[in-house]
Amino acid sequence: MSNTTTALGVRRIGDAGLMDIRGDVTAQSEPALAEAFAEASSGGIRAVILNFSALDYMNSGGIGLLVTLLVRANRQKQRLCAYGLNEHYRQIFELTRLDEAIAIFDSEQAAVGAAR
Amino acid sequence: MTGRDEAYWAKPVRTLTVRTVPADAVNANVAGRRVAGAAQGFGQLWHKRFRVRLDGARVSPQEVIRVWKDRFGDFWPKGARVFLPAAGIAPGEIGLINAGVPGAPTFATGILVIYADDVSFSFISPEGHPFTGPITFSAFDDDGTTVVEVEEFTRASDPLWELLMILPFVGGKIQNAQWVGTLGNLAAHWGAAADVETRIVCLDRGRQWSQAKNVWHNAGIHSAIHAIGAPLRRVARRVD
Numbered sequence: 001m002s003n004t005t006t007a008l009g010v011r012r013i014g015d016a017g018l019m020d021i022r023g024d025v026t027a028q029s030e031p032a033l034a035e036a037f038a039e040a041s042s043g044g045i046r047a048v049i050l051n052f053s054a055l056d057y058m059n060s061g062g063i064g065l066l067v068t069l070l071v072r073a074n075r076q077k078q079r080l081c082a083y084g085l086n087e088h089y090r091q092i093f094e095l096t097r098l099d100e101a102i103a104i105f106d107s108e109q110a111a112v113g114a115a116r
Numbered sequence: 117m118t119g120r121d122e123a124y125w126a127k128p129v130r131t132l133t134v135r136t137v138p139a140d141a142v143n144a145n146v147a148g149r150r151v152a153g154a155a156q157g158f159g160q161l162w163h164k165r166f167r168v169r170l171d172g173a174r175v176s177p178q179e180v181i182r183v184w185k186d187r188f189g190d191f192w193p194k195g196a197r198v199f200l201p202a203a204g205i206a207p208g209e210i211g212l213i214n215a216g217v218p219g220a221p222t223f224a225t226g227i228l229v230i231y232a233d234d235v236s237f238s239f240i241s242p243e244g245h246p247f248t249g250p251i252t253f254s255a256f257d258d259d260g261t262t263v264v265e266v267e268e269f270t271r272a273s274d275p276l277w278e279l280l281m282i283l284p285f286v287g288g289k290i291q292n293a294q295w296v297g298t299l300g301n302l303a304a305h306w307g308a309a310a311d312v313e314t315r316i317v318c319l320d321r322g323r324q325w326s327q328a329k330n331v332w333h334n335a336g337i338h339s340a341i342h343a344i345g346a347p348l349r350r351v352a353r354r355v356d
Contacts, residue, residue, distance in 0.1 A: 056120060059236065061236075061267070064267065067153075071319050075320070088125070091125070095230055097150075097152065097153040
């Protein structure tokens with residue numbers, strides 16, 4: 001297991017809150033992810049979009065965290081979307097069947113468009 | 117960009133394939149089934165974390181995980197057996213689980229190893245298993261002491277399992293006792309006190325009624341049917 005280095009940026013485009021995830025997503029990322037999600041999902045937005053373009057490492061603890069984000073989004077009647085997943089991470093979403101609950105898009109434009 | 121974790125993850129599979137079955141194992145409710153993640157479950161979503169500190173033990177997290185992978189079933193409390201392939205706990209490998217009490221049909225299910233590195237490994241279960249979602253087994257260093265952990269994000273897979281989970285003394289209690297017992301046995305193996313810390317949080321109190329249909333895959337029901345059909349299968353094998 002690597003030392004966790006998660007960097008998160010939060011943006012807003014239209015009705016969507018975007019979380020730019022850089023580095024690692026592991027169980028140790030929980031406080032940073034929770035804080036960023038709270039910011040990204042505030043202000044009456046319709047969807048939270050996770051940008052995985054700069055994701056470098058994710059273990060199964062990270063998958064657990066994505067499940068918690070999904071629950072929070074559902075509770076707030078918001079959609080949870082993702083883009084920027086390379087083939088490897090798309091396969092992990094498929095393996096864990098997260099792709100059936102988190103909508104995956106090829107680009108930011110497509111994800112933001114779906115949030116309208 | 118390729119993730120540093122690529123070698124640690126299993127490849128996705130549409131349905132599970134059991135390649136070898138030990139002679140004394142019941143192989144049911146695994147082959148041909150899909151895996152089920154937390155999003156596919158029915159019941160309340162729980163985040164459970166069980167930890168034990170190996171105080172006084174001079175063992176690294178890597179060594180704990182190496183031994184745990186090699187002898188996973190040995191550390192389970194009595195009453196259930198796990199049959200792992202010769203390759204052991206490695207990404208993509210499938211294990212069979214048999215549990216039960218004397219006189220009752222063997223409850224048969226299994227696991228798929230979805231992730232394994234040198235300090236952790238994770239399982240996900242097939243449809244019909246009592247719960248859906250990932251379970252991660254890990255070890256880490258905390259100020260010179262190795263801490264061993266089991267963490268799960270799970271829901272009961274269908275209404276029947278959910279009913280069992282919320283009944284006193286069964287279901288969730290048995291599941292929790294399984295990991296408390298396992299960590300206790302691990303601690304004892306390295307001469308540490310079996311002082312297991314438990315943290316259980318309900319992340320979602322709602323039930324996913326759209327997943328109530330999962331009951332058709334219920335491994336308890338199918339295990340009973342499998343047991344009833346055993347004499348017929350024996351006769352069929354003799355005829356062949």
